[in-house]
Amino acid sequence: MAHHKKNRNVGIIGIGQTKHSSHREDVNQPELIHEAVRLALQDANLTMKDIDCVVHGNMELFEMVHQPDLWHVLGTGAYGKDCIRITTGGTVGATLSCASDNLAASGMYDIVMAIGFEKLQEGHTTGGITNMADPLWFRKIQAGALTGSSAYDVEREFGLERANRASLTYRIIMDKHACLNPNAHRAFGLEFSQIDDLIRTSPKLVGELKLIEMCSQSDGACCVIFACEQKAKELARTPVWIRDHITVHREETFNIFGYDRKVPVIKTHKFAAEQLFGRNGIKDPLNYFDVFEMYDPATWWAIDWLRDFFALHGDEHLKLVENKEIMIGGRMPINPSGGVIGSNPIGATALIRVAEAALQVRGNAGPHQIPTPVKHALASGFGGTMWTVMTMLEKELNW
């Protein structure tokens, strides 16, 4: 692998998130961001004087603000600082984390602050996402992120009954996790006994994709502070080390013509996981990682993607869900935070995955902390046309 050793290690030393909600009418955009920034600074016991560079990301057309880092300086604290704005669709939060890691590892900056933000209440989310599609060919047949094709695939492979029950089991596990997370947007208090009722009563959005299975749109912000090894050791009691990250994008249009079950199109999640684990010598990711914060915009994607990320075969991924091994306390806890299905301020969402994974490694995630020690954590981002970003976090600098 041509991949180099890092110039210097980088650790997460501060984390702040807002309460995520469908409507944060009490704050404007810079004020919302400021909440997360203030909390991250408090968490790191720093002030803005200590920050060398601010990295900002969201998607402009959701709130219709052009280059919003300019206005948001009122809340980001970037005045007088180096400031970079990077966006990559739904993956943007994860990209902010990768970029901050690179910026701090490069030696150009010692302490870098990443800020992901979205106030979806101020735009039209599905309209915004649909606007991603090519205006000449695909925009008219697109429904943004709403797609029933994964549901169709899972049902075709495992049967309607089993697929639907697995989907709703996943949904209820995420809700139980969200109920433990004070920042989560949607926390209904669902019970497993409601599965049959929900399958019957939840309105269908597209094909078999039901309303209860889809993420919502949220307002929220997340701020994570990264520091070079020396500063991280000086400043933080428990820095969480970024071991490696990978980004895998793909073509604009979905490859649907010529689809062949015998020669399936490789998925970016699978490709990214193989590359990342391969170059870090991880042969059994299901046993290596202690927790996985996965970008799960809908239950069908989530249950399907477990197979790609962990290189599982047959129905092993469904069994993980059915046997509730993905619950807090299970073999591979997925999204103790409640996941994207619980809260989805899009520009912040993938950064929240990194932040939540880091909280689990630190061991102070609060009521949704998993009970066993977390040494190795994984976070993923999803966006664009099936794009993937993966980040590995470690408790010890010993790899």
Added chain:
Amino acid sequence: MGRRLAVCAVAQIKNHPNYHYLRFQNMLLDCFEPIMEQTQATFDMETGIRTIITCSDDVFDARTISDNGITDVVGAHFRGEEKIAQESINGLGYAMACILSGHDDVILFMGHCKESQGESRRMVSNLAYDPFYCRPLGMDYHNVAALQARAYMEKSQITDAQLAKIVVRSRKNGAKNPYGRENKLVDEEEVLNSPLYSDPLRELHLYPVTDWAYGMLLCSEERAAEFTKNPVWITGYGSCMDRYFMGDRDLASNFSLKNAAQRAYAMAGIKDPRKEIQLFELADQAAYQLPMWAEGVGIADEGQGGQWIDEGGMETFNVNLSGGQLNGNPLLLGGAARVIECYYQLSRQAGERQVENAKRAVAQAATGGAGQHQAVIVMETQGG
């Protein structure tokens, strides 16, 4: 991995008022192919390009995640593609970090902007303002620039005649640049009689609506020889954000540019830019900005921009021999355009605009109302 970033190759299409017959994908492909041809770079996962950094803007493109539409034409299928949604020059700063961090060793950096596609660039930049106070007032980059122009002209004793001189020179220089936007040559009288746009800015004081795209191959110091015999090095980068509300800023202070320049100079080990740098490409989106940014990067004395023009400062310091942004680049890509001119000069490919013995150059870019955000790049030839 060294402490500098190698620019191994650049490609661009000609700056044009309206590429109505090209989609932005086509514009990029016309830059992508020459880069691959010049460098023979590959997308091999071991030794090739694994990371592509692009620059584009959702509002200018009227597409959410506007980089999604270019993933395949920039070679990012099953590779990483990260989008700078800010001034393109920051993409180079970020590329530098990717390489110095050890995470990457070869990066393709591409950008596009079709300003002609939007109904109005004033509408686009009006959207950069908050929807509560500034947007309803009609604030945009042009009328905010007018406020700054007034403040700066008063501070540095800039006259309408000097602004005319800057515009005339820009178009003359632009005419010598084969990739420059083709503009009518004007004389000072025409500029002085050009209609007022946002007082004191006249129509000819402003950069014209332009479409453009570019590509660059960047790599670590160790690998430069694989792609070129003649690398140009990026040795310094710095940026800085100023306050948002106009009333909170001293508009003529150059606060953010001075900080950005100092950071870039410190990284490159430059103590005296007047003696150590032979070429400057400045982001003159409006004529008054050329002397103002010259003060900001340290080649004109504070408050002496007018005198600096009269004393031939633009020629002494080889400022904007490409024609500058005033001759025409899309707003978003001004920084990349400045860097590309420095690359041509430092690699001795600048044709009749070539500066003899240019060893070090500075490219500057501004984003936001009245240059709220500034960034500076220092570039050097082999010997530095």
